[in-house]
Amino acid sequence: MSFLLETTTVGLLNKFLEGTLFEHKLIANNIANIDTQGYKAQTIKTNNKFTALIDSLENTQSSASTINRVKDWVPEHNIQTDSTANKIELEKELAKLSKNVIHYQAILSAKSKLNNMLTLAIKEGKS
Template sequence: MFKSSFNYINLINKALDGSWMKNSAIASNIANVNTPGYKKETVSFEDALRTEMNLNTGVKMTKTDDRHLDPYNSGTIRTEKVYDTRYRVDGNNVDVDVENAELAKNTIYYNALVTEINGQYNRLKTALRINK
């Protein structure tokens, strides 16, 4: 029970890290909305989280060709610049309305994760009190 609980807590922790990085990228985008030539930053941590979830289930993947992606090193969360769009003549591609909507969505997601991890810790505390 405890091993699966701590694996779940570690997974939520990784999701919190990704959500925090995404929040920082969105804040940077909003701060640079009027900077000529600025390219917005994005964080896609959902793929890294899915990879982490697959690693925790015990499903082993084998790399059979050098051209295949390595399933064990793809779980890193990183910030990337978006160069393929342009909204203004000065080259800036930040749409403040889209960024504010993403910020609201990410804030709700982060708060839900915090609530979930708090609930998990409370369940563990209750289980430890019962077993005394």
């Protein structure tokens, strides 16, 4: 039964949640080290691997193969330090944190709506 609910979309949303959580931890670490001498803010450099995954999924015929490909996919988190900044700017980090929280909430909302649609489909549209 759980295989029926394991869709490519759910897998992708879970990967998005993992990435957003990772970024949240990175920003929180920057804020925690705001007074640490010599500490440079860390950011994640995004890559185009996600785009490559989407392109490869569009060319896949089998849904089981697609689900497995999404499960096996691990996003790369290229952490970079801001070598030009002398000090971490709290306002900048708080803005990034707020943006990240909004992304996280949007992904959770999408997962909830998808779950509602699957539940409705299983119940054949009956309340």
